[in-house]
Amino acid sequence: MRDDPSVIALVHRVCGGDQGAWNELIERYAPLVWSICVRYQLERQDIDDVGQSVWLLLVENIADLREPAALPGWLATTTKHECLRVVRAARRHDRHGLPPEEQMPPDLSATVIEQEIIDAELNAALRAAFAELPASCHELLSLLIGDPAPGYAEISEKLGMPVGSIGPTRARCLDRLRRSPHLSAVLYNQPGSVKLKETRR
């Protein structure tokens, strides 16, 4: 089930006119809207156009969302529709003699959109959980996810932490991350979860 209590609380606060809650909602879901636009291969100007439409529609409709927890799905569907509108507007004015099938906007399958929603929710939960870790864990994990990830010797030097304690600290920090309430709400929505397939049809 998609019943992340923090999303429900955010939606209620947004409905009450809380700009801070709106900002949190945007931090959470702007990547979802962005990534769907990127999948439609839109140019930046068109992505801004889609974004503006989606957020305005959200402002207008958020109070009417029957289930606040359905917000990610609503956003994904709305973004998809807006992307198709932009693509069609561009094609309509393109009078090169393309065969009809190439004039059709590329559509994304329901599976692709569903995967984007699942990824976006997991990512948002991970970021929220990560943001709440103690500073020491935050620092260590930030280094470990670097590209390229530094070796333990370098980490030891940067953080002033004995090499021998990096491994155990890493395990402890990841465990804290894993046990975050943000994550427990979404972890069983991951691929392989039959329950999800049933509830999202």
Added chain:
Amino acid sequence: MKDEQLLVALRRAIRARESVPADFVTAAKNAFAWHNIDAELAQLTYDSTRDLDPVPSTRAETASIRALTFTSAHLTIELEVTPDSLIGQVVPGEASTIKVQPKAGAETAVTTDQIGLFAIEPIPSGSFRLHCRTDSGVEVLTGWISL
């Protein structure tokens, strides 16, 4: 999730957020200002740079570099870019106030004449949108424009 998987997932989550441009996120946050504005969104329905009509235009007007049309349920805003200004008309024609809202920077405003004609000088640099309020109270907001 195993430690290694969790670390990979965390890396992906942070990258996904970092790949979204800051101004896209800022514009989204600013969108909340609309919750108490009764504006309709006018969508781009015509853009001459996308119109590859091979037949030369027979319009005799001078030096229009680009023409754009934004349409909402109650109002259409037609724009023409000339070398040094952005001229436009609100259709149906009515005295209106047009606010130019740049993505970065301060808002400016112009008023139209009685038939809805207006001119914006100089042409805004960067992305902007127009907010139109007619004297009879119709409010319309265009999509983002970059010229």
